[in-house]
Amino acid sequence: MIIAKIRSLLWADFFLYSLVDPRLLYRQIGKNDPRPFLLSFTVPAISTISGILALSLLGKQTSFFFTKITYGWILLFIWESFKIVILAALMDMACQFQGSRGNIREMVSLLNFSLFPQAFILPTSMIFSIINFAPVFMFVLFSLVLFVWSAWIAVIGISEMHSIQAGRTVLIFIFPYLFISIVFFFMGLLSLISLVSYITT
Amino acid sequence: MDRNRKILISILAMLVLTAVIAIVHVSLTIQEEKSFSLSVNVPQFGPGVGIARVEGPIGFSVDKSPFSMARGSEDLINRLDDLEKDSNIKAVVLRINSPGGTVAATQEIYQKIWKLRKKNIVVVASMGEVAASGGYYIASACNHIIANQGTLTGSIGVIAASPNLKGLLDRFGIKMNVIKSGKFKDSMAFHREMRDDERELIQQLIDISYEKFIKDIALGRNMNESDIRPVADGRVMTGETAMKYKLIDGIGTFEDAVDRARQLAELPASSPVYDEMKTPLEQLLFSVNGMFRGNGLIQNGLSMDDYYRLEYRLLP
Numbered sequence: 001m002i003i004a005k006i007r008s009l010l011w012a013d014f015f016l017y018s019l020v021d022p023r024l025l026y027r028q029i030g031k032n033d034p035r036p037f038l039l040s041f042t043v044p045a046i047s048t049i050s051g052i053l054a055l056s057l058l059g060k061q062t063s064f065f066f067t068k069i070t071y072g073w074i075l076l077f078i079w080e081s082f083k084i085v086i087l088a089a090l091m092d093m094a095c096q097f098q099g100s101r102g103n104i105r106e107m108v109s110l111l112n113f114s115l116f117p118q119a120f121i122l123p124t125s126m127i128f129s130i131i132n133f134a135p136v137f138m139f140v141l142f143s144l145v146l147f148v149w150s151a152w153i154a155v156i157g158i159s160e161m162h163s164i165q166a167g168r169t170v171l172i173f174i175f176p177y178l179f180i181s182i183v184f185f186f187m188g189l190l191s192l193i194s195l196v197s198y199i200t201t
Numbered sequence: 202m203d204r205n206r207k208i209l210i211s212i213l214a215m216l217v218l219t220a221v222i223a224i225v226h227v228s229l230t231i232q233e234e235k236s237f238s239l240s241v242n243v244p245q246f247g248p249g250v251g252i253a254r255v256e257g258p259i260g261f262s263v264d265k266s267p268f269s270m271a272r273g274s275e276d277l278i279n280r281l282d283d284l285e286k287d288s289n290i291k292a293v294v295l296r297i298n299s300p301g302g303t304v305a306a307t308q309e310i311y312q313k314i315w316k317l318r319k320k321n322i323v324v325v326a327s328m329g330e331v332a333a334s335g336g337y338y339i340a341s342a343c344n345h346i347i348a349n350q351g352t353l354t355g356s357i358g359v360i361a362a363s364p365n366l367k368g369l370l371d372r373f374g375i376k377m378n379v380i381k382s383g384k385f386k387d388s389m390a391f392h393r394e395m396r397d398d399e400r401e402l403i404q405q406l407i408d409i410s411y412e413k414f415i416k417d418i419a420l421g422r423n424m425n426e427s428d429i430r431p432v433a434d435g436r437v438m439t440g441e442t443a444m445k446y447k448l449i450d451g452i453g454t455f456e457d458a459v460d461r462a463r464q465l466a467e468l469p470a471s472s473p474v475y476d477e478m479k480t481p482l483e484q485l486l487f488s489v490n491g492m493f494r495g496n497g498l499i500q501n502g503l504s505m506d507d508y509y510r511l512e513y514r515l516l517p
Binding site: 009012013015016019046049050053054056057060061062063065069119120122123126 | 203205206207208209210212213215216219220222223224226227228230231
């Protein structure tokens with residue numbers, strides 16, 4: 001059954017749509033055939049290994065590389081998945097505040113697939129690393145470009161998911177980053193005040 | 202649709218292939234790993250060698266900057282005082298990188314070094330690029346002097362200099378109004394020619410300081426004054442030449458000086474070294490010294506601050 005599904009190549013549509021049309025991507029997620037939730041976590045796995053390898057190409061490596069590419073990759077994958085779940089939860093909350101129906105499962109799948117362009121950081125970095133043309137600059141530049149591409153996929157996907165305008169969706173997308181920044185800023189500030197107060201009294 | 206899917210599978214295959222190539226490439230270019238050793242900076246303790254540094258011109262107040270190790274003589278004396286009070290310090294290496302400086306400041310440092318020697322603390326001078334004039338004066342108080350072959354040293358003598366801008370002022374019609382309590386009050390004034398009696402007076406001061414210089418060197422080096430005088434004519438010499446005239450005891454590096462200090466103080470070769478520059482940040486700041494100091498013509502060439510004082514100093 002599973003082999004038959006793999007051979008059907010239906011799963012490839014998620015990856016294809018994430019590159020060519022985020023609206024179709026969400027519709028495919030909504031169809032739930034094949035089930036996208038677990039499959040979507042392959043994308044953070046691919047993007048993290050691409051990121052690690054692209055970074056490794058920029059400098060001379062020691063045998064720590066093998067640890068980085070195995071245990072380090074698993075660690076980063078777990079961290080990336082955790083981040084996606086938190087971001088999806090906060091974005092879903094923001095959607096519900098705007099009167100939309102909560103749908104965290106689809107939101108997680110969508111955000112995972114939106115990371116797919118970031119897998120291309122490896123081939124792009126590799127090209128500039130081989131020709132030795134500003135590899136570090138190009139890595140940073142393409143990281144930014146691919147992040148914007150990922151963000152665009154997420155925004156269009158959420159817009160399709162809740163049938164809301166792209167402008168409002170941008171706010172929904174930014175909300176978790178803003179919220180986390182503000183929370184951490186005040187936590188840091190209050191910790192500092194408490195620490196200084198404790199030391200001085 | 203199948204065609205698109207196949208294109209995507211190709212893209213995924215390309216990604217996998219790129220990853221494999223990257224892994225192989227990195228594996229092939231992996232550097233030889235240095236033998237693993239866990240290095241932890243633990244506080245040093247036990248009898249050891251203290252380091253004090255003389256950087257730049259010597260004076261009670263010097264041109265300090267946040268990125269400079271240059272300090273006044275009082276800072277150096279405080280450092281020596283700390284080392285003197287520290288029961289762990291059995292020897293001191295005085296790293297000298299100075300063209301000299303004012304007479305009084307140099308003499309204070311000289312006396313302080315003698316105080317350490319009287320307390321049976323071995324003091325070894327390690328000369329850097331330049332340890333001339335006042336820099337050598339300080340070194341002469343030490344038990345042992347080590348210089349590099351190319352160190353510039355010597356320049357034993359005293360100098361006082363002031364510019365004579367009379368011609369320039371006359372040309373622009375500038376006149377100075379000077380109200381003074383005695384005829385020698387403006388002896389080194391830049392706006393007029395120096396009189397003979399003034400020149401004689403300044404020469405006396407120079408001679409007195411010079412005699413003190415010779416006596417102190419003779420005392421510190423345990424030499425006869427007559428052996429020093431032939432080379433005490435202000436000449437600059439390399440470490441190698443200074444060795445020939447017995448003005449120093451050996452040719453070597455800073456590390457050699459530390460080793461020599463350990464030997465003289467009968468410390469084990471592994472005894473700790475207590476340096477002034479403790480943290481990498483301090484070393485970094487020291488290394489960028491000069492970048493932000495603006496060693497320009499106005500600051501160094503036309504500044505009047507360096508005139509009107511007697512100096513044991515090598516002037517370029």
